[in-house]
Amino acid sequence: MDVVSDAISAVRLGHPSSNRVRVGGSWCARLDPYDGAGFHVVLEGGCWLLPDGGAPVSLGVGDAVLLPHGTGHVIAHAQVDAAAVEKAVPLEQWLTGTGPRTRSDHGEVEMLCGKYRLDRSRVHPLMAELPKVVHLPNRVGSHLELRAAIDLLAGELDARRPGSCIALPSLLDLLLVYMIRSWMTEATSGAWPGVLGDPVTSAALRALHSNPAAPWTNDRLAAEAGVSRPTLARRFTTLVGRPPMAYLTWWRLTLAAIQLRDTPDTLAAIARRVGYGSPYALSHAFDREFGTTPGRYRAEAAGRSPAVR
Numbered sequence: 001m002d003v004v005s006d007a008i009s010a011v012r013l014g015h016p017s018s019n020r021v022r023v024g025g026s027w028c029a030r031l032d033p034y035d036g037a038g039f040h041v042v043l044e045g046g047c048w049l050l051p052d053g054g055a056p057v058s059l060g061v062g063d064a065v066l067l068p069h070g071t072g073h074v075i076a077h078a079q080v081d082a083a084a085v086e087k088a089v090p091l092e093q094w095l096t097g098t099g100p101r102t103r104s105d106h107g108e109v110e111m112l113c114g115k116y117r118l119d120r121s122r123v124h125p126l127m128a129e130l131p132k133v134v135h136l137p138n139r140v141g142s143h144l145e146l147r148a149a150i151d152l153l154a155g156e157l158d159a160r161r162p163g164s165c166i167a168l169p170s171l172l173d174l175l176l177v178y179m180i181r182s183w184m185t186e187a188t189s190g191a192w193p194g195v196l197g198d199p200v201t202s203a204a205l206r207a208l209h210s211n212p213a214a215p216w217t218n219d220r221l222a223a224e225a226g227v228s229r230p231t232l233a234r235r236f237t238t239l240v241g242r243p244p245m246a247y248l249t250w251w252r253l254t255l256a257a258i259q260l261r262d263t264p265d266t267l268a269a270i271a272r273r274v275g276y277g278s279p280y281a282l283s284h285a286f287d288r289e290f291g292t293t294p295g296r297y298r299a300e301a302a303g304r305s306p307a308v309r
Helices: 003-011 082-086 091-095 144-158 164-186 192-197 199-210 218-225 229-240 244-262 267-274 279-290 294-304
Strands: 012-023 028-031 036-044 047-051 057-059 064-067 073-076 109-118 134-136
Touching: 003 012, 003 164, 003 199, 003 244, 012 091, 012 144, 012 164, 028 082, 028 091, 036 144, 036 164, 064 164, 073 082, 109 144, 109 164, 134 164, 144 164, 164 192, 192 199, 192 229, 199 218, 199 229, 199 244, 218 229, 218 244, 229 244, 244 267, 244 279, 244 294, 267 279, 279 294
Parallel strands: none
Antiparallel strands: 012 109, 028 073, 036 064, 036 109, 047 057, 047 073, 064 134
């Protein structure tokens, strides 16, 4: 796997959800903070997004917005005042068409709204550094893959077609990938766009993520990246924030945590898959890194599991 795929897979849980909604007049809907990531895509008309503690964002036709940290927010027909925000109806109620709306000269708006379930206990730094609001304006010639995914998703939501139970969650997963890719191409801050744009560091990360259980050494990884060991160590540590072998240890243990959360596999099987010679070695490293044993982590993850839809 590559870094972006692994970073998303590490936090993603269950199936994403989405709704297509069309509304006219004056309206104001609120989504409280939640354990997940949300998105809105404007298909027709325009509206405003008012994130908690952030600047209002005007959304036009074709604009997409991702809230990767589950930031509470209001969406409304206009840049409404504090009194209107206080009276905003819950988003779930608004999506079903049961929330109050008033007639006015405001035109109709059509949107795709959705959520991804995420487990924030083990977040890759790439996901952690995403801003509270990722606004991707619709500009001619930009984000062509994202536009295609939005069109496919909108078409699939128009009518329930054969295979839609598989198509919809797959398209929603694709939409998340494309929104993060689009952010990376435009980002003016954050370390990870630069990390993955550096040929040496990205080559090393690609090797580690492709086969994390391999018996990696600094020399072997430097050869894979096509540079000397000191060059790799300097560039990798500067950009990623930790040396290559320290990153590898952290990623192996993160993979172990994901498998403890998502599978019933034995600790011995997980240890082999992530590059540890024995369950004891994995357990010792896991406790040192995360401050808990694999058994306790699995029990806590099971307790966090069900719920959000």
